[in-house]
Amino acid sequence: xxxxxxxxxxxxxxxxxxxxxxxxxxxxxxxxxxxxxxxxxxxxxxxxxxxxxxxxxxxxxxxxxxxxxxxxxxxxxxxxxxxxxxxxxxxxxxxxxxxxxxxxxxxxxxxxxxxxxxxxxxxxxxxxxxxxxxxxxxxxxxxxxxxxxxxxxxxxxxxxxxxxxxxxxxxxxxxxxxxxxxxxxxxxxxxxxxxxxxxxxxxxxxxxxxxxxxxxxxxxxxxxxxxxxxxxxxxxxxxxxxxxxxxxxxxxxxxxxxxxxxxxxxxxxxxxxxxxxxxxxxxxxxxxxxxxxxxxxxxxxxxxxxxxxxxxxxxxxxxxxxxxxxxxxxxxxxxxxxxxxxxxxxxxxxxxxxxxxxxxxxxxxxxxxxxxxxxxxxxxxxxxxxxxxxxxxxxxxxxxxxxxxxxxxxxxxxxxxxxxxxxxxxxxxxxxxxxxxxxxxxxxxxxxxxxxxxxxxxxxxxxxxxxxxxxxxxxxxxxxxxxxxxxxxxxxxxxxxxxxxxxxxxxxxxxxxxxxxxxxxxxxxxxxxxxxxxxxxxxxxxxxxxxxxxxxxxxxxxxxxxxxxxxxxxxxxxxxxxxxxxxxxxxxxxxxxxxxxxxxxxxxxxxxxxxxxxxxxxxxxxxxxxxxxxxxxxxxxxxxxxxxxxxxxxxxxxxxxxxxxxxxxxxxxxxxxxxxxxxxxxxxxxxxxxxxxxxxxxxxxxxxxxxxxxxxxxxxxxxxxxxxxxxxxxxxxxxxxxxxxxxxxxxxxxxxxxxxxxxxxxxxxxxxxxxxxxxxxxxxxxxxxxxxxxxxxxxxxxxxxxxxxxxxxxxxxxxxxxxxxxxxxxxxxxxxxxxxxxxxxxxxxxxxxxxxxxxxxxxxxxxxxxxxxxxxxxxxxxxxxxxxxxxxxxxxxxxxxxxxxxxxxxxxxxxxxxxxxxxxxxxxxxxxxxxxxxxxxxxxxxxxxxxxxx
DNA sequence: AATTGCGCATA
DNA sequence: GTATGCGCAATTG
Numbered sequence: 010x011x012x013x014x015x016x017x018x019x020x021x022x023x024x025x026x027x028x029x030x031x032x033x034x035x036x037x038x039x040x041x042x043x044x045x046x047x048x049x050x051x052x053x054x055x056x057x058x059x060x061x062x063x064x065x066x067x068x069x070x071x072x073x074x075x076x077x078x079x080x081x082x083x084x085x086x087x088x089x090x091x092x093x094x095x096x097x098x099x100x101x102x103x104x105x106x107x108x109x110x111x112x113x114x115x116x117x118x119x120x121x122x123x124x125x126x127x128x129x130x131x132x133x134x135x136x137x138x139x140x141x142x143x144x145x146x147x148x149x150x151x152x153x154x155x156x157x158x159x160x161x162x163x164x165x166x167x168x169x170x171x172x173x174x175x176x177x178x179x180x181x182x183x184x185x186x187x188x189x190x191x192x193x194x195x196x197x198x199x200x201x202x203x204x205x206x207x208x209x210x211x212x213x214x215x216x217x218x219x220x221x222x223x224x225x226x227x228x229x230x231x232x233x234x235x236x237x238x239x240x241x242x243x244x245x246x247x248x249x250x251x252x253x254x255x256x257x258x259x260x261x262x263x264x265x266x267x268x269x270x271x272x273x274x275x276x277x278x279x280x281x282x283x284x285x286x287x288x289x290x291x292x293x294x295x296x297x298x299x300x301x302x303x304x305x306x307x308x309x310x311x312x313x314x315x316x317x318x319x320x321x322x323x324x325x326x327x328x329x330x331x332x333x334x335x336x337x338x339x340x341x342x343x344x345x346x347x348x349x350x351x352x353x354x355x356x357x358x359x360x361x362x363x364x365x366x367x368x369x370x371x372x373x374x375x376x377x378x379x380x381x382x383x384x385x386x387x388x389x390x391x392x393x394x395x396x397x398x399x400x401x402x403x404x405x406x407x408x409x410x411x412x413x414x415x416x417x418x419x420x421x422x423x424x425x426x427x428x429x430x431x432x433x434x435x436x437x438x439x440x441x442x443x444x445x446x447x448x449x450x451x452x453x454x455x456x457x458x459x460x461x462x463x464x465x466x467x468x469x470x471x472x473x474x475x476x477x478x479x480x481x482x483x484x485x486x487x488x489x490x491x492x493x494x495x496x497x498x499x500x501x502x503x504x505x506x507x508x509x510x511x512x513x514x515x516x517x518x519x520x521x522x523x524x525x526x527x528x529x530x531x532x533x534x535x536x537x538x539x540x541x542x543x544x545x546x547x548x549x550x551x552x553x554x555x556x557x558x559x560x561x562x563x564x565x566x567x568x569x570x571x572x573x574x575x576x577x578x579x580x581x582x583x584x585x586x587x588x589x590x591x592x593x594x595x596x597x598x599x600x601x602x603x604x605x606x607x608x609x610x611x612x613x614x615x616x617x618x619x620x621x622x623x624x625x626x627x628x629x630x631x632x633x634x635x636x637x638x639x640x641x642x643x644x645x646x647x648x649x650x651x652x653x654x655x656x657x658x659x660x661x662x663x664x665x666x667x668x669x670x671x672x673x674x675x676x677x678x679x680x681x682x683x684x685x686x687x688x689x690x691x692x693x694x695x696x697x698x699x700x701x702x703x704x705x706x707x708x709x710x711x712x713x714x715x716x717x718x719x720x721x722x723x724x725x726x727x728x729x730x731x732x733x734x735x736x737x738x739x740x741x742x743x744x745x746x747x748x749x750x751x752x753x754x755x756x757x758x759x760x761x762x763x764x765x766x767x768x769x770x771x772x773x774x775x776x777x778x779x780x781x782x783x784x785x786x787x788x789x790x791x792x793x794x795x796x797x798x799x800x801x802x803x804x805x806x807x808x809x810x811x812x813x814x815x816x817x818x819x820x821x822x823x824x825x826x827x828x829x830x831x832x833x834x835x836x837x838x839x840x841x842x843x844x845x846x847x848x849x850x851x852x853x854x855x856x857x858x859x860x861x862x863x864x865x866x867x868x869x870x871x872x873x874x875x876x877x878x879x880x881x882x883x884x885x886x887x888x889x890x891x892x893x894x895x896x897x898x899x900x901x902x903x904x905x906x907x908x909x910x911x912x913x914x915x916x917x918x919x920x921x922x923x924x925x926x927x928x929x930x931x932x933x934x935x936x937x938x939x940x941x942x943x944x945x946x947x948x949x950x951x952x953x954x955x956x957x958x959x
Numbered sequence: 960a961a962t963t964g965c966g967c968a969t970a
Numbered sequence: 971g972t973a974t975g976c977g978c979a980a981t982t983g
Contacts, residue, residue: 213982509961611979612965640966665967668977694973698970705975708969716968741970794971803971869971876972880970884973912970912973 016134016271017064017161018116018127020145021071025051025104027146027163029097036096039289042844042860047100052107052293054163058144059273060300061169062161066139066271068130069108070116070123071101077120079255083204095861103288110280114270118262124149125259131158133266142171149198151177152189153258182215184222191224194253203255206245224253276301356498359530366529368418368521375434378417382438385411387470389447389536392454393528395515399456400571400679400686404428405516407435408528410536416529420521432461442467449473449487449535452691455567472535474559475542477692478551481854485692491534494541499534500527554850558888559691565895565907566689566699573684574706574908574918577722577954578675584718588667595660602653609660612639625650663715670710670719677704689910696877697852697884699910707911711959720956725918731951733924734958735931736914738946739764740883741796744849747941748878749832753825758943765789771825772818783809791822795829796879798872833875840874848881849939883913886945890938891915897930916955924951 028050036046058064108115116126127150131141135157142161143150150160151172160172170176177186196214197205209217221227228250231243242249278301285294369378382388388411394402403425410416419435421428438444439458445468448454455465473485483489491497505527506514516524546552600606603622607614616637620629625647630638641658648654677685690700701707709723710716725732742764746754757767762777769780769788780788790807791799805815823830837859840846845855854877858870891910898905904920905927915935919927928949935947952958 608979610977613979636965638965661966665977669968673977690974696973698973700974702975705969708967708975710968712968797971797973799971807971872971880973883970914970 014066014139014268015062015064016066016131016139016141016266017058017062017068018130018141018143019055019058019067019069020123020127020143020147020150021051021069021104022123023145023147024054024163025097025100028052028054029094029100036857038844038857042857043099043288044096044857045100045103045288045290047097048103048107048288049290049293051100051104052290053296054144056293056296056300058161058169062142064142064273066134066268067273068114068116068271070126070130072122073117073119075120076122076125078259079122083251083255095858095863095866099862103284107281107284110284111276112274113276116264118264121259121262125262126264128153128258128260129262129264130266132260137266137268139268148180149189149193149256149258151181152186152193152256154186181218183218188218188223190253190256191222191227192218193256194224194249195227197252198256203252204248205252206242206249209242224249356492356496358498359500359526362497363414364530364533365415366418366525366533367416368420368525375419375431378419379435379438382409382435383441383444385444387411387445387447388438389416389532389539390454391448391528391532391535392457393516393524394457395517398679399453399460400681402457402460403517404432404457404461406524406528408525408532410529410532413537413540414533416532416536418525418529420524423517429461432458432463436463439463440466445470447472447536447539449490449531449538452563452567452570455564456571459567459571469560469563470539470543471560471563472538472542473692474563475539475546475555478555478559478852479542479545479549481692481695481697481852487531487534487538490538495534495537497534499530502527549853550851551853554852554885558850558885558892561892562888563691565891566691568895569907569909570686570688572906572908572918573679573682573686574916575683575724575726576674576678576685577724578678581671581675581719581722584722585667585671588663588671588715592660592663592667595656595663599653599656599660602651602656609657610664612636615639615657619647619653623651623653625654662713666710666716666719670716674704674719674722687909694884695854697848697881697888698912699884701910706909709955717956720959721954723916723955724953729921730918731921731924731953732955732958733917733919733927733931733949733951734914734955735917735935735947735949736911737883737887737935738948740886740913740945741879742792743941743943743945744879744882744886745796745829745832747943748849748882749826749828750942751826751828751832754829755943758946761946765792768792768822768825772821787818791818794819795822795833796876798833798875836874836878837871840870846874846878848878848885849941850882850885852881852885854878854881886939887913887915887935890935893934893938894931897934901926903927916958919951 025047029047031050032046036044037049039045118126127143134141141158144161146162154174154177162170181189181192192214195206195209195217197203217227221230228246369375388409391408393405396402404421406418406420408416408418421431447470449472451469451471458465476485476490488499491499505519505523546555603618607618613636616639619625620637644654644658679686687701687706688703693700710719743758757764765788766780766785769784770777773784787808794804801812801816801819805812836846840856840859845853847853856870856873858866861867903923905923906918908918909916932947936945950958
């Protein structure tokens with residue numbers, strides 16, 4: 010047995026997908042704009058396996074043309090799968106070429122999946138006395154495991170685990186790996202679209218396997234089940250057997266295991282190098298050369314093993330460099346000499362990185378610490394609190410760091426007065442104009458400190474905002490940034506306070522030592538990120554945007570959020586009762602029409618009533634999950650078929666209004682202030698807009714009569730105040746007119762014309778005063794369509810026009826405004842050449858799909874290329890206005906406050922005596938925020954509630 | 960108790 | 971056709 014040969018069979022697509030998604034947060038794009046993530050990911054895995062295991066026999070298996078047999082059994086097989094990503098499709102030919110150059114056999118059989126090919130080959134090899142390792146993360150393969158056939162499974166975080174019979178037994182709670190088929194058949198697999206038994210998930214499937222042993226055993230003994238489950242399983246016997254068949258890997262694929270062909274040969278090193286160079290793989294080339302340079306010497310050593318291959322579930326660093334306190338002198342050590350080599354599978358953590366984090370004890374140490382703190386020029390800080398709501402959260406501690414790898418933690422007493430005393434001691438730091446403050450999401454810290462009456466002054470650097478400008482399409486939380494840019498995994502908050510929900514602790518309950526490690530690490534990491542980002546801001550030419558817009562805006566938003574807005578709860582409560590009456594009436598009418606009671610709010614139940622019971626249409630449309638589609642547009646279309654539809658639509662509208670706004674908003678009133686405090690997200694919208702949540706005050710209804718009543722609930726703080734709403738008129742159209750230099754449209758704006766009527770008059774060739782309502786409405790739709798990147802298809806969907814009428818209208822439109830058309834093309838061309846588009850202030854949006862070969866994907870990127878500069882420029886402009894207005898309100902000591910921003914509108918709580926001054930100030934600052942070749946126009950309205958002020 | 964899909968509110 | 975956030979039902983734990 011000692012010379013038993015080992016065969017490795019690689020499941021190509023599984024590793025390609027895995028590699029592709031490993032890089033999804035920042036895909037590898039080479040200078041030609043190719044996404045090489047999938048190739049890189051796959052090659053990393055393959056070389057890794059070769060290096061670790063030195064297999065003597067190896068083949069890579071691909072799917073081809075899907076599984077004909079399975080599709081015959083079940084037409085929806087894998088039908089639910091999303092289209093293969095572009096980055097994977099383009100990768101496959103490259104991978105074929107590389108494998109050829111490496112002299113690694115590629116196994117494909119038309120009409121079979123890689124699972125089946127691997128299954129068949131492994132059985133044949135077993136007969137010839139081989140040990141086979143199936144290299145795949147896919148757990149379906151567990152059914153193939155025998156004494157001589159193993160799964161060789163990459164695990165998250167690097168390394169591999171080998172699954173033999175004992176591992177499979179444990180993992181799936183089965184007696185025999187073959188029962189994995191029954192298990193998968195019962196629970197189904199959404200990615201392969203194996204239906205499974207309805208209502209059966211992982212837990213229930215395991216229970217059934219333990220109880221009945223197999224699918225057949227279960228189906229023959231359904232009398233032992235009870236209740237709903239019994240009904241469901243009995244009704245799904247056929248589906249159960251079908252699922253089992255679909256889950257079964259075939260072992261009779263017409264392929265042959267020929268030992269000679271599968272021997273791992275010497276690669277054509279030059280050829281591989283050439284391909285890698287073409288793809289611009291530098292590190293991978295080194296890795297490849299290293300792997301094969303030592304091939305002959307290492308080859309013999311691992312062969313005489315009868316046990317499974319080396320198993321590493323997680324990469325264990327050889328040296329743990331954790332530094333306890335005391336190893337470094339207080340202010341003198343230099344722990345930053347890191348020499349560890351890292352790659353994407355071995356991330357550093359606090360345990361593997363030397364650091365010096367220390368808590369500051371009360372008394373003399375605090376005084377000395379503060380003295381030191383005040384002598385710095387730039388300090389990163391991070392507050393730890395008892396919760397996420399800055400209005401109610403109490404300070405637990407503050408971490409400080411101004412040197413990489415080092416930092417201090419200042420714990421706060423629980424007693425509020427004592428905490429305030431400590432705050433007073435460090436107030437000079439926060440209120441120092443000369444010390445720069447660095448942080449991640451400083452808006453939060455500023456709000457917390459404001460509750461302690463501390464203002465954060467001086468220059469700010471927010472790493473979250475910096476990264477938002479550098480790459481707006483990514484996410485910006487600290488953990489992601491640390492992993493991406495520093496190859497470091499920070500201590501997770503969950504390891505300290507537990508998962509959220511039931512028994513989550515407060516930071517206050519965490520031992521001081523752990524608080525210190527966690528909090529100072531955050532400050533340390535944030536400081537390191539700043540070092541990383543400060544240069545990148547310059548490279549992307551976004552330094553000004555950072556310094557002049559996003560950073561100043563952060564203080565403005567913090568102030569608006571702290572301010573909140575007054576809400577008339579009583580009004581909403583009476584509105585709720587009114588709505589409830591109407592809803593109950595409609596409910597009765599609907600039940601009567603349907604002949605039974607059901608949950609109208611359930612799309613599933615509604616679909617069954619409409620399309621199975623009432624049979625309103627012959628061939629109802631289905632959603633992608635196989636349910637009947639009951640969306641607004643579909644029901645509106647059916648309104649003439651049955652009176653029930655009208656009632657259902659009205660019911661839905663009212664129910665939505667009641668649950669989302671009328672009943673939800675009063676619950677969002679903050680007890681401590683009696684007001685509603687939304688949270689503006691400054692880093693989520695890829696275009697540069699803000700978003701609002703908890704609650705979202707940017708989507709309060711206005712279009713329908715009943716909906717807009719909700720706005721009456723937003724009121725001034727008291728009788729001495731009035732609301733003022735100021736909104737930009739047609740700002741996006743003005744921007745596109747100015748950017749495109751389309752004279753006709755610019756003139757219309759300069760003359761103060763109704764732009765939609767003006768457009769209608771030109772495209773329909775009628776005098777301005779003879780434009781019909783319908784013509785104006787169609788012109789308006791096209792005007793908006795242009796901003797979104799129109800198609801004739803989209804336009805005809807939005808209007809009463811046919812596809813060809815819509816096309817004619819667009820053609821005429823472009824003929825009327827020729828420069829608009831060339832502007833659109835210029836944007837797309839710019840994106841193709843540069844990989845991004847930008848706003849008037851240079852805010853970038855990167856469009857990686859702009860050169861995609863997939864027309865659908867590319868089309869979406871092209872629409873983004875048109876829309877992002879327009880939507881984004883509008884966002885830039887209102888941000889400038891907000892900053893200017895805020896500063897003037899502060900400087901002028903006005904009592905008036907800015908409360909809300911809704912993309913093109915600002916809402917103010919105006920102190921009545923200041924009204925005229927405020928109107929002038931607001932209008933002027935908004936209209937002059939940015940100079941375009943088209944005048945900006947702002948409409949002002951006032952009232953005792955938000956509806957009146959509109 | 961947390962996640963997912965649907966439907967729908969805004970600019 | 972662009973950009974968002976949220977409530978409910980359904981489904982799993």
